[in-house]
Amino acid sequence: MKIGIDAGGTLIKVVTEMNNERTYKKWLTTEIDQVAEWLSQLDNVDISITGGKAQYLDSLIKHNVKRSIEFDATYKGIQLFLEENDIHLNTYIFSNVGTGTSIHYATTHNQERAGGTGAGGGMIQGLGYLLTQISDYDELVQTALNGNRDKIDLKVKHIYKDDKTPISGDLTAANFGHVLQHINEDFPNSDRLAAVMGIVGETVTTVSIHAARQFKTENVVFIGSSFINNELLKNIVVDYTVLRGLNPYFIENGEFSGALGSIYC
Ligand code: ATP
Ligand code: MG
Incomplete structure (x- = not known):
């Protein structure tokens, strides 16, 4: 099973993928200890973490986790979602309205922060x-x-x-x-x-x-x-x-x- 986690300022977003099936789950960031406890019970999982609380969550669990840069991970995820939804954009701005708002310019190759x-x-x-x-x-x-x-x-x-x-x-x-x-x-x-x-x-x-x-x-x-x-x-x-x-x-x-x-x- 693959688990991707975006541990943000307010919410922890968790995506799991197994046998071509995907599930989505959210936790409050104040519940980060419970997320760590849940992860600690799992074996044979590939865990990837991004977001502002990634370092802290990583420190709470025993697994070796893959860490990635939040902006790149977000871009990658958007590209996958767009493709799956048959939306084809050569260039676009993406605005991530989270706790705060981060704005990026994206092409089919990469993203750069725009403000x-x-x-x-x-x-x-x-x-x-x-x-x-x-x-x-x-x-x-x-x-x-x-x-x-x-x-x-x-x-x-x-x-x-x-x-x-x-x-x-x-x-x-x-x-x-x-x-x-x-x-x-x-x-x-x-x-x-x-x-x-x-x-x-x-x-x-x-x-x-x-x-x-x-x-x-x-x-x-x-x-x-x-x-x-x-x-x-x-x-x-x-x-x-x-x-x-x-x-x-x-x-x-x-x-x-x-x-x-x-x-x-
Ligand atoms: P950041 O990326 O800035 O670190 P984040 O990733 O935690 O923060 P998001 O999860 O994208 O941010 O969005 C957080 C916002 O989502 C909250 O500020 C609130 O407005 C809204 N929100 C949606 N559902 C809930 C919920 N169940 N509890 C609290 N806030 C929620
Ligand atoms: Mg976020």
Whole structure:
């Protein structure tokens, strides 16, 4: 059995492959000792590890493990997933929206890092908690679904009012910039969290679009567990990418790219 592990800042992604069958499993990074315990009970396994907690997980287990560079493993995994899904891209940007967001330019041969932003899944959880006291991930993303950003985010058309706007009036001019104009009104948790998804989704997309322009590609592949059960974030990213004339791609199990790729690096 082959086991590929991406031990990240928030989640540990595990892919196993045996007799052409693949399984996917996630653990919280706070459960890293349990992952080590599980691995320690296994014999006859080839273990590959990548990610920021790879060194630590390696130190907890007895096996000889193969270690690989996170960015290369992620690229390898994305290439495999794209191929398996019959998606053929000569060049693309991939944005890994994990705890933080890392952005890369990829060709059919390799990847190079193109940038990143601290807006990502960690910001969704942390800012989301500060604004609502909700720490449960599923409750957070479910609550955001029913939210309305109108009273919180300022759009270009709000500034220009009846005047003609130089860019689409529906673009966000200032995330959270509408709040003080509604100071005597209520801001339900759903609205607050929808605005959190807004700032994260728009920041991630903006940085990705700039990278796509810099590297002259029209394709952006979005991966990372931040999109799990988070349809709102996905929609924001898709709409904004399309609005800017680029092609967004999401791949099933994309958040396991690093774990899968580590097996094949
Ligand atoms: P990094 O790559 O930055 O080290 P990571 O690999 O741990 O971090 P991902 O697993 O891609 O990052 O994404 C983590 C994010 O996924 C969290 O910040 C959160 O927004 C989201 N998430 C999805 N499912 C869960 C869950 N069950 N528990 C906590 N966070 C979750
Ligand atoms: Mg990661």
